[in-house]
Amino acid sequence: xxxxxxxxxxxxxxxxxxxxVAGVLVIASVSAFVFARFNFPGREFLFFAILAxxxxxxxLTLVPxxxxxxxxxxxxxxxxxxxxxxxxGQIFAIFILRSFIASLxxxxxxxxxxxxxxxxxLFANIAVPLSKPTLVTIAIMNILxxxxxxxxxxxxxxxxxxxxxxxxIVSFGSRYGGLESWGPMFAGFVIASLLLIILFLFTMRxxxxxLTSGAIKA
Numbered sequence: 001x002x003x004x005x006x007x008x009x010x011x012x013x014x015x016x017x018x019x020x021v022a023g024v025l026v027i028a029s030v031s032a033f034v035f036a037r038f039n040f041p042g043r044e045f046l047f048f049a050i051l052a053x054x055x056x057x058x059x060l061t062l063v064p065x066x067x068x069x070x071x072x073x074x075x076x077x078x079x080x081x082x083x084x085x086x087x088x089g090q091i092f093a094i095f096i097l098r099s100f101i102a103s104l105x106x107x108x109x110x111x112x113x114x115x116x117x118x119x120x121x122l123f124a125n126i127a128v129p130l131s132k133p134t135l136v137t138i139a140i141m142n143i144l145x146x147x148x149x150x151x152x153x154x155x156x157x158x159x160x161x162x163x164x165x166x167x168x169i170v171s172f173g174s175r176y177g178g179l180e181s182w183g184p185m186f187a188g189f190v191i192a193s194l195l196l197i198i199l200f201l202f203t204m205r206x207x208x209x210x211l212t213s214g215a216i217k218a
Contacts, residue, residue: 002172002184006191008161009168013192016081016164017146021139023086024093029135031090032097033123037109047098053091066155080156081164085146093138100134101127136203147196165192 035047065084074080109122117125128135150166157163160171169188 002187005168005172006165006184006188009163009165009188010191010195012078012162012168013147013165014195016078016085017143019078019082020085020089020146021142023082024089024142025135025139027086028090028093028097028138029128029131030123032094032101033127035094035098036101037122037127047094050091051095054095058088062151062155069156075156076159076162078162081146081153084152085142085149089138089142089145093142096134096138097131100131104130140200140203143199144196147192 035043069075069080069084074083104127108126112122112126147164148166149164150170153164153167157167160168163171165188169185169192172184172188
């Protein structure tokens with residue numbers, strides 16, 4: 001019973017983290033490309049308005065966000081986790097990606113335009129491939145934050161079948177009680193940590209490259 005529950009919690013975490021990070025990368029990369037390569041009225045004001053949201057502590061948005069998802073009827077669904085994670089991960093991702101894409105030489109884009117490349121091709125064939133290390137860095141940071149999130153899934157998912165690994169492991173303490181809960185809890189901790197370690201081992205090269213490139217440009 002304990003192993004089946006751990007498998008369910010892991011599957012839920014993989015689903016939520018995977019869909020969330022995909023949404024963050026797609027929306028943030030498009031937004032950052034627009035902010036970095038296009039001139040339009042109010043661009044700087046809008047960008048700094050987005051950055052201002054970084055100064056708002058996440059705990060202050062807990063109650064308003066809960067009331068919002070409750071009004072939309074998203075409680076006890078995977079979307080109640082995925083949508084807030086996508087929206088919450090945009091600010092930092094847009095800031096990092098916009099800075100990187102803006103630092104790319106304009107000659108790359110100008111030569112592509114002379115060859116007849118459309119805006120979509122400029123984004124897909126130049127901006128995204130060159131931003132791969134930065135995208136991987138953002139992806140890893142978002143996966144870590146969503147994977148280890150405890151309060152939001154606990155508040156919005158009363159159904160234990162949809163709990164993520166962080167909430168599910170803690171639930172073993174109340175389910176089994178005493179020393180009987182130690183085995184399932186430690187097993188869940190080890191399995192959850194191993195998945196993150198394997199992910200980092202396969203993406204470590206891109207992660208370090210993303211951090212290094214950002215440090216050099218700074």
